[in-house]
Every structure is written in structure tokens, then in C-alpha cells.
Amino acid sequence: MLSLLDHEDRTLLSFIDLLPMTSISHILRRLGIPFLLFALFGVQAYSQETSIQVTQPSEYLGYNLGERFTPHHKVIGYFEHVAKQSNRVSYHTYGSTYEGRDLVYVVVTSLTNHEVLEEIRTNNLKLSGLQEGEPTATQRAITWLSYNVHGDEASSSEAAMKTLFELATSQDSDLQQWLDASVIIMDPMLNPDGRDRYVAFVTQQTGMNPNSNGYAQEHDQPWPRGRANHYLFDLNRDWAWGIQKESRHRIEAYHQWMPHIHVDFHEQGFTSPYYFAPAAEPYHPAITPWQRSFQQTIGAYNMAAFDQRGWHYFTREVFDLFYPSYGDTWPTFNGSIGMTYEQAGGGYAGLSISLPQGGELTLADRLLHHHTTGLATIEAVAENADRIVDEFSSQAQLSMSQPRGTYGSYIIPQGQLKDKMHALTTFLEAQGIIFGMADINRSLDGYNYALGAERRVRVESGDLVIPAVQPKGQLVSVLFDPRPGLSDSMTYDITSWEMPYRYGLEAVAIRPALRLSQTQQASDYEPKGGVKVTQNGLATLTEPLSEPFDPTEKPYAYVLPWSSLQDAKFLADWFEAGGHVQVSMNPFTIGETSFPRGSLVITREYNPAMIDRFDSTLYSLAETHGRTLFVTSSGAVTTGSDFGASSMELVMAPKVGVISRDVTSSLSLGEVWHYMDQQLGYPSALIPGANISADVLSELDVLVMPSGDYRGFSESQINAVHEWIQGGGRLVAIGTSLRALERSDLFGITSSSASNPSEDSEQEDPLATSYEDQNRSRVSSFNPGSVYKIRLDDTHPLAFGYSDHMYVMNISNQAYEPLSNGTIGLIDPSSHMSGFIGGEAKRAFEGSMAIGRESIGPGEVIYLPINPLFRGFWEESKLLVANALFLGGL
Numbered sequence: 001m002l003s004l005l006d007h008e009d010r011t012l013l014s015f016i017d018l019l020p021m022t023s024i025s026h027i028l029r030r031l032g033i034p035f036l037l038f039a040l041f042g043v044q045a046y047s048q049e050t051s052i053q054v055t056q057p058s059e060y061l062g063y064n065l066g067e068r069f070t071p072h073h074k075v076i077g078y079f080e081h082v083a084k085q086s087n088r089v090s091y092h093t094y095g096s097t098y099e100g101r102d103l104v105y106v107v108v109t110s111l112t113n114h115e116v117l118e119e120i121r122t123n124n125l126k127l128s129g130l131q132e133g134e135p136t137a138t139q140r141a142i143t144w145l146s147y148n149v150h151g152d153e154a155s156s157s158e159a160a161m162k163t164l165f166e167l168a169t170s171q172d173s174d175l176q177q178w179l180d181a182s183v184i185i186m187d188p189m190l191n192p193d194g195r196d197r198y199v200a201f202v203t204q205q206t207g208m209n210p211n212s213n214g215y216a217q218e219h220d221q222p223w224p225r226g227r228a229n230h231y232l233f234d235l236n237r238d239w240a241w242g243i244q245k246e247s248r249h250r251i252e253a254y255h256q257w258m259p260h261i262h263v264d265f266h267e268q269g270f271t272s273p274y275y276f277a278p279a280a281e282p283y284h285p286a287i288t289p290w291q292r293s294f295q296q297t298i299g300a301y302n303m304a305a306f307d308q309r310g311w312h313y314f315t316r317e318v319f320d321l322f323y324p325s326y327g328d329t330w331p332t333f334n335g336s337i338g339m340t341y342e343q344a345g346g347g348y349a350g351l352s353i354s355l356p357q358g359g360e361l362t363l364a365d366r367l368l369h370h371h372t373t374g375l376a377t378i379e380a381v382a383e384n385a386d387r388i389v390d391e392f393s394s395q396a397q398l399s400m401s402q403p404r405g406t407y408g409s410y411i412i413p414q415g416q417l418k419d420k421m422h423a424l425t426t427f428l429e430a431q432g433i434i435f436g437m438a439d440i441n442r443s444l445d446g447y448n449y450a451l452g453a454e455r456r457v458r459v460e461s462g463d464l465v466i467p468a469v470q471p472k473g474q475l476v477s478v479l480f481d482p483r484p485g486l487s488d489s490m491t492y493d494i495t496s497w498e499m500p501y502r503y504g505l506e507a508v509a510i511r512p513a514l515r516l517s518q519t520q521q522a523s524d525y526e527p528k529g530g531v532k533v534t535q536n537g538l539a540t541l542t543e544p545l546s547e548p549f550d551p552t553e554k555p556y557a558y559v560l561p562w563s564s565l566q567d568a569k570f571l572a573d574w575f576e577a578g579g580h581v582q583v584s585m586n587p588f589t590i591g592e593t594s595f596p597r598g599s600l601v602i603t604r605e606y607n608p609a610m611i612d613r614f615d616s617t618l619y620s621l622a623e624t625h626g627r628t629l630f631v632t633s634s635g636a637v638t639t640g641s642d643f644g645a646s647s648m649e650l651v652m653a654p655k656v657g658v659i660s661r662d663v664t665s666s667l668s669l670g671e672v673w674h675y676m677d678q679q680l681g682y683p684s685a686l687i688p689g690a691n692i693s694a695d696v697l698s699e700l701d702v703l704v705m706p707s708g709d710y711r712g713f714s715e716s717q718i719n720a721v722h723e724w725i726q727g728g729g730r731l732v733a734i735g736t737s738l739r740a741l742e743r744s745d746l747f748g749i750t751s752s753s754a755s756n757p758s759e760d761s762e763q764e765d766p767l768a769t770s771y772e773d774q775n776r777s778r779v780s781s782f783n784p785g786s787v788y789k790i791r792l793d794d795t796h797p798l799a800f801g802y803s804d805h806m807y808v809m810n811i812s813n814q815a816y817e818p819l820s821n822g823t824i825g826l827i828d829p830s831s832h833m834s835g836f837i838g839g840e841a842k843r844a845f846e847g848s849m850a851i852g853r854e855s856i857g858p859g860e861v862i863y864l865p866i867n868p869l870f871r872g873f874w875e876e877s878k879l880l881v882a883n884a885l886f887l888g889g890l
């Protein structure tokens with residue numbers, strides 16, 4: 001532990017005299033640096049192996065670490081600079097952010113290890129089972145340090161520069177031994193867009209002398225703060241889902257290494273002591289004894305380092321290991337020891353803030369704490385390197401020989417919607433999860449997800465199989481096992497997320513671990529664009545689309561069944577191209593082909609502006625979106641309504657606005673924004689809440705209200721919205737925005753309370769609930785997030801594309817009374833499928849409205865109290881939002 005003493009003091013060593021000039025000039029020539037030029041520069045520090053000058057952060061930045069916040073380009077500039085100077089360090093760009101900033105990591109290890117780095121990396125992939133072949137004996141422990149995933153928890157990237165300099169230059173024999181024993185990967189900034197938003201704010205708002213009073217402007221970030229990324233997503237909830245490109249790039253880079261240890265550096269409230277592992281309960285049951293125990297070992301190194309300096313810390317509280325999409329749990333479910341470290345500060349502390357006990361917390365203090373745990377962790381890993389590699393390897397072996405959870409295989413029966421199968425398999429592929437086709441026909445006992453119960457189930461040859469026994473077996477069990485067991489209800493996050501519900505797919509889980517005779521790729525499930533000829537269609541139009549289209553063959557109409565978000569994307573692009581559609585309010589058939597409610601009918605006559613490009617545009621969009629268009633040569637149908645009937649509603653492109661800025665929740669706004677911009681691909685104006693007026697509204701067809709408190713939304717604005725609806729506008733209210741509408745008596749929405757008083761409130765003894773237990777009794781009204789199966793009125797346009805039910809992720813804390821003439825989705829007593837929900841909250845939701853519609857004059861309000869876009873990851877409810885935007889007015 002002595003090696004944790006002030007390292008900075010030992011970096012100002014001059015080793016140049018110890019080396020023969022020949023070796024220096026030789027190294028410089030290899031690096032393309034003229035020797036004379038080198039000799040002219042001042043020398044700060046030397047790595048024994050490199051004998052090359054490594055610039056201190058202060059010299060590179062022009063200020064001492066802790067004096068200012070460093071923007072992204074300078075942090076990665078420094079990392080790249082050090083990598084050029086030190087052959088302990090190599091620099092890698094692995095992607096870019098939405099705003100175009102580079103995502104990078106460096107690999108830091110001894111020169112000897114660098115020479116066999118590719119062997120170390122591939123050996124580890126072989127140990128993990130992700131790469132075929134036998135590893136050689138060259139193995140090192142691999143630690144991955146992730147900094148600044150929350151942009152305004154900004155001390156960690158500063159700490160990363162200090163830690164890098166230390167690792168690149170130190171001549172301390174202990175530290176050199178650490179670099180021999182291990183490979184350290186440092187990602188200095190996981191969220192560059194969010195960090196730069198924060199750094200710009202704090203830099204602009206801070207004067208020459210930082211003001212440490214908490215009420216000063218530099219401590220009060222404006223909406224939307226710097227925590228989230230460009231689309232205002234919390235990247236520390238997105239590791240498993242990869243909705244944001246930063247996460248997708250990072251997971252890809254992670255899969256190139258599969259580190260044994262992962263640390264995610266954060267900040268919390270500015271008065272809190274430092275937090276490090278071991279984590280709090282609940283631990284997901286898939287976490288192995290080794291993963292539990294080694295957190296304690298690392299914790300002991302951190303404790304010793306903090307004890308030595310008299311710094312406060314806590315462990316085993318608040319930060320649990322359950323929800324699989326954090327920077328600690330996702331690495332854990334990928335075989336690593338995944339940990340969160342939390343420094344006080346958290347976007348409030350600026351450069352300096354006064355503490356209640358007296359004194360100040362400065363940026364310099366904060367970065368020193370993160371630097372200290374970083375090095376203590378590296379030390380813990382180095383001193384246990386062989387054991388870490390062995391345990392990682394044997395865990396991987398275990399994953400490849402037996403299931404980690406209850407079930408051995410997860411089966412998705414064939415014949416389900418190809419778009420959903422493709423979405424699921426694309427996700428599995430990105431997660432490195434193997435899947436393939438069943439080659440057995442057998443009945444056996446298993447868990448039926450739709451019924452939420454064990455039953456006799458049937459597996460048919462050709463069904464999609466996701467084996468739990470595979471290199472990623474631990475992750476597979478966590479993602480698929482029904483009803484993940486919760487050892488403690490006081491979790492930090494949602495409590496269930498089973499993939500079949502997420503995608504709205506029928507599935508069963510069985511105990512036998514089926515072996516795949518052949519694996520598959522997502523591309524095997526990719527829908528291909530094409531046309532199909534209905535029985536009164538044109539015989540000359542055939543698949544595939546790549547055949548040149550004959551413009552003399554002009555079908556009467558094209559028909560597209562409406563069943564997935566891909567169909568909505570096709571429609572969004574068709575609208576963008578200037579097209580119109582009719583939507584069938586009733587099912588119909590042409591010959592033997594049946595078309596459900598919601599099918600799009602696209603006729604030449606209703607698209608006069610498209611006349612020259614009508615067919616070619618449809619063809620090209622069908623190809624782009626993998627849609628099969630049915631063509632017909634007549635406006636007559638076999639059963640149902642002809643294309644000219646009034647139940648074939650004309651629908652044109654709506655003009656959409658979304659309320660933004662500080663009246664809304666930044667997370668909810670971000671979900672809507674990303675959905676419109678990146679997923680649906682349809683234009684929308686983000687309109688600051690303060691700018692909503694009758695004039696602005698008169699430009700819109702649809703207004704989306706993301707979740708938010710809307711306290712800054714005035715009564716006259718609510719009145720203006722109501723008048724606009726009376727004139728034909730459509731308001732789509734999501735999540736907590738319903739409360740703002742409920743506060744006004746212009747809208748018919750009413751929240752409901754629990755139908756039965758809770759058991760807790762029936763207690764007569766005032767001391768029955770002790771002070772200590774009060775937190776737990778509040779759990780009864782608590783809904784951290786669980787899976788519900790809501791019942792749908794599938795004749796309503798909002799439910800088009802669904803059957804009579806939909807799986808939703810219910811994170812709502814408020815239930816609403818059903819509307820007598822506008823309840824499209826309802827929560828039944830049997831709706832709760834999985835996850836923890838307090839007894840009182842569960843009762844409150846029974847019989848409550850999940851999707852509603854209220855007519856106001858010719859306009860309407862669509863109520864979506866259960867946020868269908870939560871974290872952008874719940875695929876099953878995304879079509880509902882497209883229905884609200886495009887079909888809502890029908």
C-alpha cells in the first residue's frame with residue numbers, strides 16, 4: 001500500500017543521464033523525432049522503458065489539474081499525446097458521439113506486455129469462449145476503467161489524466177510490477193457530449209475566484225444539465241440495451257477485450273463520503289460467489305488507501321447489483337467484477353463548494369479520490385492477477401457447461417412477426433449471444449411467458465433457440481429468466497425486463513440445454529423488401545424488387561399490413577416524400593389474402609402530387625424498409641370494404657410539435673426526441689414550454705407532452721392547448737404530464753387511489769412500524785418498474801398492429817380511472833406479469849386505464865400514463881406511439 005503515497009513527487013526524476021545516448025537516439029529515430037529537437041526541450045519525467053519525455057497534464061493543459069474543468073478535446077488530446085510519448089500506452093478511437101466527438105480508450109501496460117498485446121487480447125477472448133482456439137500461456141489480468149459516463153460528474157476525467165500520467169511515467173517498482181501483471185484499459189470519457197455541455201456551463205459561470213457558496217450560479221446548472229448525452233439519455237442505464245450510439249460503440253470495443261475488472265467512476269451528492277464496492281443488496285442471483293467475494297478484496301485495498309489518508313467512505317449501501325444495464329452490472333453479467341465508485345460532487349460542486357462540517361470540497365480533492373481508488377484497484381488486481389485470470393476462465397467454462405439460471409434454453413416459436421424476430425436477433429448479436437434453430441420436435445415441461453406459468457410446452461424444429469449454456473450464458477439467464485429473484489425490494493431500479501415481453505414475442509423457457517447444430521445470424525431474420533401479387537393483382541409484378549420495374553404496369557393500389565415499427569418507418573418516409581395513405585378501419589380480404597385493421601392502402605388517385613414517382617418511390621421505400629407491398633389491379637375487395645368506402649380513412653402527414661425545455665423531464669423529452677429523430681425518422685419541432693401559444697399551436701396537428709412537472713406552464717397556456725384541441729388538434733400526453741392535465745378541470749382525466757386500504761394502515765398499534773422499518777413500509781406504495789400485460793380494444797386505431805394485449809414496462813407511480821368512452825388499454829387484476837410492485841400500488845393499478853382517448857370537439861387527447869418510450873428500450877410499446885401520431889385522429 002505504500003506505493004499509494006504521493007506519486008506525483010516521484011515523477012520529476014531525470015533518467016536521461018542513466019541511459020546511453022545511442023539508445024535514446026535509436027528510440028527517437030524509431031519514433032521519427034530528430035534527436036537534436038528532443039535535446040532542446042525541457043524534460044519532466046521519464047519512463048524507464050521508453051526514456052522519452054512524458055508531458056505532465058499541467059504543462060499540456062496550461063493549468064494544474066483541479067484548477068479548471070478540461071473539455072473533451074483537451075482530455076483526449078492529452079491521452080493521445082501521452083500515447084505518442086510513452087510505449088507503455090497505446091491509443092484507440094472506437095467510435096464517435098452524436099455531436100461528432102471521438103470516443104477513445106488507451107491500453108496501458110508494460111512494454112513487454114505491449115509486444116504481445118494481441119496475444120494477450122486474443123487469449124482472453126479464447127478463455128471467455130468468444131473466440132475459438134486454445135490460449136497460450138501468456139495471460140494477464142485486464143482492468144477497464146470507465147470515466148465520466150455522467151457528463152456533469154466531471155472530476156473523473158480529470159482524475160483519468162492524473163492516473164494516466166502516473167501509469168505512463170512512474171519508476172516505482174511496485175507500479176512497474178502492476179503493469180507487468182496486468183493490462184489497464186482507460187476510457188477517459190464515456191459521455192463527451194454531456195461533459196462538454198457541463199464544462200461549457202461551469203466555465204462560463206465561474207469567475208476568477210470560484211464561489212463555494214452552494215447558492216452561487218456556478219452550482220446551479222440549467223435544464224437539461226450535463227448528466228445525459230446528446231439525446232438526453234442516461235448512458236448508465238443503456239449498457240445492455242444499446243439504444244444510444246455511444247453504448248453500441250463501447251460494447252463493441254468491450255467485446256474486443258472482455259475485461260476481468262470494470263470500474264465505472266461517478267459522482268453523487270456533494271456531502272456524501274466516497275462510495276466503493278462491495279455493492280449493496282440486492283445482488284442478482286446470477287452473480288457468482290467469486291464475483292461477490294472479489295469485490296470485497298478490492299474494497300479492502302480501497303479502504304486501506306482511504307484509511308491511510310483519513311478520508312470517509314461507505315460500502316454495501318445504496319448501489320445495488322440488479323438491473324442489468326448499468327456500468328457495474330452489465331460487465332458483471334459478462335463475467336467481470338463490475339463496480340461503481342462514487343465521489344461527492346455530482347454536478348453541484350463546481351470547482352469548490354462549502355461543506356456543512358466546515359471546509360470546502362474542491363475539484364482537486366475530488367480527482368485525487370478517484371485517482372486513489374483507481375490506483376488501489378490496479379494494485380489489487382495486480383497482486384491477485386493469476387487468481388483473477390483463473391477465476392474468469394473457470395467462470396467462463398462453467399457458463400459453457402451449465403445454465404446460470406433456472407432454464408437451459410429459451411425458445412421463440414417460429415411463425416411470429418419477422419420484424420420482431422429480426423429486432424430480437426439483432427440485439428442478441430450485438431450482445432455476442434449465440435442463437436440458432438431447434439432441430440427437435442418434442443413436448444416437455446417449461447415456462448410459458450404469455451401465461452406466466454409452467455406448462456407442457458412444444459418445441460418444433462425450426463424454432464429460434466437461445467441456449468443458456470454458452471459463453472454469454474450468464475447474461476442470457478439474466479435477460480431471459482422469468483421473474484428474476486429479488487433478494488430485497490429496496491432496489492434502485494426496475495425489477496424485471498424479460499426479453500420476450502420486451503419484444504412482444506411468444507416464448508417458452510425449458511430446462512434442457514439444447515445444443516445447436518448450427519448457429520444463425522440476425523441477417524437470417526431480416527425482412528426483405530418486395531411485392532406480392534394478390535389474386536386480382538398484376539401478374540407481371542413479382543419478387544424480387546431488384547428486377548427493373550416496368551413503368552407501363554401500373555397497379556391500382558399498394559397495400560401494406562400494419563404490424564410493426566418498421567411499417568411506421570415506411571409510412572414516415574412516405575409522408576416525407578409527400579405521399580398520402582388510406583387506413584383500413586376494418587379487416588378485409590383480397591382473394592385469399594387477409595389484411596388486418598390498420599392496413600395501409602395507397603392509391604394513385606389519392607396521391608396526385610406523386611404521379612410521376614408514385615410507383616418508383618413506393619418500390620424504393622419497400623426495399624429500404626424491408627416491406628412487402630401487396631399490389632392489386634382493382635379497388636374492389638373480396639370481403640370487407642372497397643377502397644373507396646368511408647371506412648378507408650385518408651391520412652396525411654401530421655405536423656408534430658414536442659414540448660421541451662424545463663417544463664418537461666429531460667429524460668422523457670430525450671426519449672421522444674430520439675424516437676422521432678433516430679427511430680421513427682419523422683420530423684418534429686421541439687418547442688420550449690414557454691413558447692407554447694395559440695399562434696404556435698395553430699401551426700401544428702399533433703402536440704406531444706413528454707413527462708414533466710409543467711409547473712412553468714401557465715393556466716393560459718393550458719387554455720390555449722384546450723382551445724387548439726377544440727379546433728381539431730391532437731394532444732399526446734405521456735407519463736407524468738397527465739398530472740398537469742388533471743390539475744386543470746378542462747380535461748376528463750382522474751387519478752385513482754388504491755381500492756383497498758393497505759395492510760400497513762390497518763395496524764392499530766402506533767408503534768407497530770418502527771422508525772427503522774418505515775422505509776420498508778413505504779415500499780407498499782412503491783412501483784420501481786415491472787412488466788404488465790394490458791388488455792386492448794383492438795378495434796381502436798391506437799391498438800392497430802397489436803392483438804388483444806400488449807406488454808408494457810410499467811414504471812408509473814400513478815393510476816388513472818378508466819374513461820367511459822375512451823379506454824383502449826386496461827390493467828386487469830391478472831395483468832401483472834413479473835417484477836416487484838408494492839401491494840398498495842398493485843391494487844391501485846387494478847382496473848386502471850393504461851391507454852385512453854378523450855374527444856374534445858373534433859380534436860382529442862391521447863393519454864399514455866405508462867410511458868411507452870421508457871429509456872427507449874421497450875420495443876413492444878413503440879408502435880403505440882406511431883399510432884398516436886399517425887392514426888390517432890381516426
Ligand SMILES: [Zn+2]
Binds near residue numbers: 150236266267
Ligand atoms: Zn453517475
